[in-house]
Amino acid sequence: MKILVCISKSPDTTSKIAFTDGNKQFDENGVQYIVNPYDEWYALVRGLELKETLGGNLTIITVGNAADEAIIRKALAIGADDAVRIDADPKDAYFTAIQIAEYAKSNGFDLILTGKETINYNGSQVAGMIAEAMDLPFVSLATKLDINGTTARMEQEIVGGVQVVEANLPLVVSCAKGMAEQRIPNMRGIMAARTKPLTVVAPSATEELTAYAEYGLPAPKSAVKMIDPNNMDELVALLHNEAKVI
Amino acid sequence: MNILVYINSSNHLAKSALEAVTYAKKIGGTITVVATGSVDDATLGTLGEYGAQKVLVDRSVATEDSQQVTRLIAKAAESTGAELIVFSHDLVAKAVAPRLSVRLKAGLVSGAVDVPNASGQVKVNVFSGKAFGFVEVKSAKKIISLLPNSFQPEKTGSACPVEAFDGAAGTAVIKVVETKMPEGEIPLPEAELVVSAGRGLKGPENWGIVEDLAKALGAATACSRPVADIGWRPHHEHVGQTGVAIRPNLYIAAGISGAIQHLAGVNGSKVIVVINTDPEAPFFKAADYGVVGDAFDVLPKLTEAVKKFRSTPH
Ligand SMILES: Cc1cc2nc3c(=O)[nH]c(=O)nc-3n(C[C@H](O)[C@H](O)[C@H](O)COP(=O)(O)OP(=O)(O)OC[C@H]3O[C@@H](n4cnc5c(N)ncnc54)[C@H](O)[C@@H]3O)c2cc1C
Numbered sequence: 001m002k003i004l005v006c007i008s009k010s011p012d013t014t015s016k017i018a019f020t021d022g023n024k025q026f027d028e029n030g031v032q033y034i035v036n037p038y039d040e041w042y043a044l045v046r047g048l049e050l051k052e053t054l055g056g057n058l059t060i061i062t063v064g065n066a067a068d069e070a071i072i073r074k075a076l077a078i079g080a081d082d083a084v085r086i087d088a089d090p091k092d093a094y095f096t097a098i099q100i101a102e103y104a105k106s107n108g109f110d111l112i113l114t115g116k117e118t119i120n121y122n123g124s125q126v127a128g129m130i131a132e133a134m135d136l137p138f139v140s141l142a143t144k145l146d147i148n149g150t151t152a153r154m155e156q157e158i159v160g161g162v163q164v165v166e167a168n169l170p171l172v173v174s175c176a177k178g179m180a181e182q183r184i185p186n187m188r189g190i191m192a193a194r195t196k197p198l199t200v201v202a203p204s205a206t207e208e209l210t211a212y213a214e215y216g217l218p219a220p221k222s223a224v225k226m227i228d229p230n231n232m233d234e235l236v237a238l239l240h241n242e243a244k245v246i
Numbered sequence: 247m248n249i250l251v252y253i254n255s256s257n258h259l260a261k262s263a264l265e266a267v268t269y270a271k272k273i274g275g276t277i278t279v280v281a282t283g284s285v286d287d288a289t290l291g292t293l294g295e296y297g298a299q300k301v302l303v304d305r306s307v308a309t310e311d312s313q314q315v316t317r318l319i320a321k322a323a324e325s326t327g328a329e330l331i332v333f334s335h336d337l338v339a340k341a342v343a344p345r346l347s348v349r350l351k352a353g354l355v356s357g358a359v360d361v362p363n364a365s366g367q368v369k370v371n372v373f374s375g376k377a378f379g380f381v382e383v384k385s386a387k388k389i390i391s392l393l394p395n396s397f398q399p400e401k402t403g404s405a406c407p408v409e410a411f412d413g414a415a416g417t418a419v420i421k422v423v424e425t426k427m428p429e430g431e432i433p434l435p436e437a438e439l440v441v442s443a444g445r446g447l448k449g450p451e452n453w454g455i456v457e458d459l460a461k462a463l464g465a466a467t468a469c470s471r472p473v474a475d476i477g478w479r480p481h482h483e484h485v486g487q488t489g490v491a492i493r494p495n496l497y498i499a500a501g502i503s504g505a506i507q508h509l510a511g512v513n514g515s516k517v518i519v520v521i522n523t524d525p526e527a528p529f530f531k532a533a534d535y536g537v538v539g540d541a542f543d544v545l546p547k548l549t550e551a552v553k554k555f556r557s558t559p560h
């Protein structure tokens with residue numbers, strides 16, 4: 001099994017969100033970057049579990065600049081065998097996906113895993129775009145993934161229930177909660193990560209299809225109205241008359 | 247402008263489908279719907295009331311196979327000369343819209359919450375709802391995937407014709423082998439009212455008071471992440487940054503502290519009620535109504551008040 005796991009960086013989930021340059025740029029001041037939780041907890045760990053039972057190799061890939069090598073080392077410490085960094089600013093999902101697809105096409109992977117979405121842009125776009133660029137089947141937001149020979153069996157949450165689907169490899173899968181449990185890297189992993197191979201690849205010429213023109217912060221909530229715990233009739237009346245939600 | 251709206255109508259016409267057609271109508275132009283799924287022609291024709299001029303349907307396409315759906319929509323887009331393709335941002339759209347973006351080289355905006363502004367930029371939520379952004383699409387063809395519950399469906403016209411359409415979608419390579427539907431529960435992503443609880447409830451044996459309130463309201467139930475992780479509640483109830491993101495009209499949270507990662511999944515709710523013993527709980531800052539009190543005392547009282555309210559005419 002040759003597995004490729006796409007990892008991206010995202011701001012630590014507690015980061016203060018602010019913008020600079022006339023609301024045109026995300027303010028990175030004091031922001032700590034982490035491996036996007038869906039990529040780390042679900043895609044990477046499930047990929048590692050599959051590799052451990054079926055044998056093979058797990059490569060991680062990121063489209064990013066040299067500063068992103070910290071998150072690459074983290075993923076290597078958790079257990080990936082080697083890493084690829086496409087040396088470019090991931091301008092939009094299309095640009096990012098085409099870069100990954102170009103690399104993957106010439107390296108023959110059985111399984112390409114991504115996270116469900118990045119927690120900064122919440123696009124859920126890159127995986128489907130990679131699949132189309134490579135003309136491969138794609139299963140989105142899988143919560144379980146098992147491989148039997150050349151067949152993959154997955155579960156997806158649908159409205160009101162769960163759907164079990166099957167597809168043949170090679171395949172692209174985006175991973176959501178339920179896939180695996182978070183793994184904390186140990187000291188040996190961290191040491192080993194330092195010497196694992198990291199290949200830097202030049203980007204191919206690709207355009208972007210979208211760009212963020214401007215950002216903003218939602219208006220602050222008006223002050224909370226406190227209700228006496230012994231007066232739930234009042235709360236119900238407010239929900240009906242004032243908030244108009246019941 | 248020619249607009250194509252994709253609708254996945256397995257079993258019933260979801261509210262989100264009506265929202266997507268209403269959204270296209272607000273943008274303005276000639277609106278064609280391309281549909282998959284089992285809903286009958288007469289029901290599909292009612293999409294005309296929301297602004298569709300025509301519905302093209304190919305019931306042979308498997309919605310779980312994103313390649314088939316993509317081929318169908320690409321063919322419909324070509325035959326209608328669509329410059330804009332609209333989706334509702336659900337599971338099928340999350341698989342198909344990105345594929346279509348590559349196939350048509352059309353920039354994709356996912357999770358739109360508003361119609362394009364005067365400069366053609368589309369508003370979306372970013373940073374898990376902690377901020378918003380305006381996306382500019384550089385390509386001539388565009389795709390917008392609309393966040394459910396951002397627009398109310400509006401009837402403006404009458405039923406429209408429905409035509410069978412051959413999407414030339416090829417064979418399906420992804421197969422559904424089983425579907426498990428638990429009976430009787432209200433699915434969380436579609437629920438307009440949600441009652442949620444956290445570690446403050448102390449144990450799974452205490453969820454009766456949460457379910458009683460949900461039942462009295464006709465609400466779905468949800469929970470914080472640790473509660474799902476320790477197995478007190480099923481995983482699909484976990485809301486937040488790493489769980490489900492919901493936007494109900496009413497979100498009632500009992501015994502949840504309101505950590506930033508929890509808020510990220512619920513801050514799109516129209517009205518938030520927080521019940522917590524700790525007046526300093528961070529959740530109160532994000533709430534519209536707050537009750538400082540013990541959930542074991544407050545929840546049953548609220549349930550009684552709801553029952554009383556529901557049993558009297560308004
Ligand atoms: C990367 C990352 C992602 C995460 N994603 C999520 C996510 O998606 N969703 C999520 O929920 N969390 C998420 N978390 C966890 C989050 O940080 C919090 O730890 C979690 O939300 C806390 O859950 P809680 O409020 O149920 O429990 P606690 O923080 O333990 O709070 C319990 C609350 O109950 C109150 N209480 C106690 N007894 C009572 C009583 N009798 N009546 C009323 N109130 C009572 C307490 O005052 C307290 O405020 C994430 C964390 C990380 C690091």
Ligand SMILES: Nc1ncnc2c1ncn2[C@@H]1O[C@H](COP(=O)(O)O)[C@@H](O)[C@H]1O
Nearest residue numbers: 008063090114115117118123124125126
């Ligand atoms: N710059 C990137 N490099 C590698 N993988 C990425 C990058 N951006 C996004 N991805 C992958 O694509 C998934 C979905 O991202 P998005 O479409 O941006 O929500 C992420 O969870 C990652 O697995």
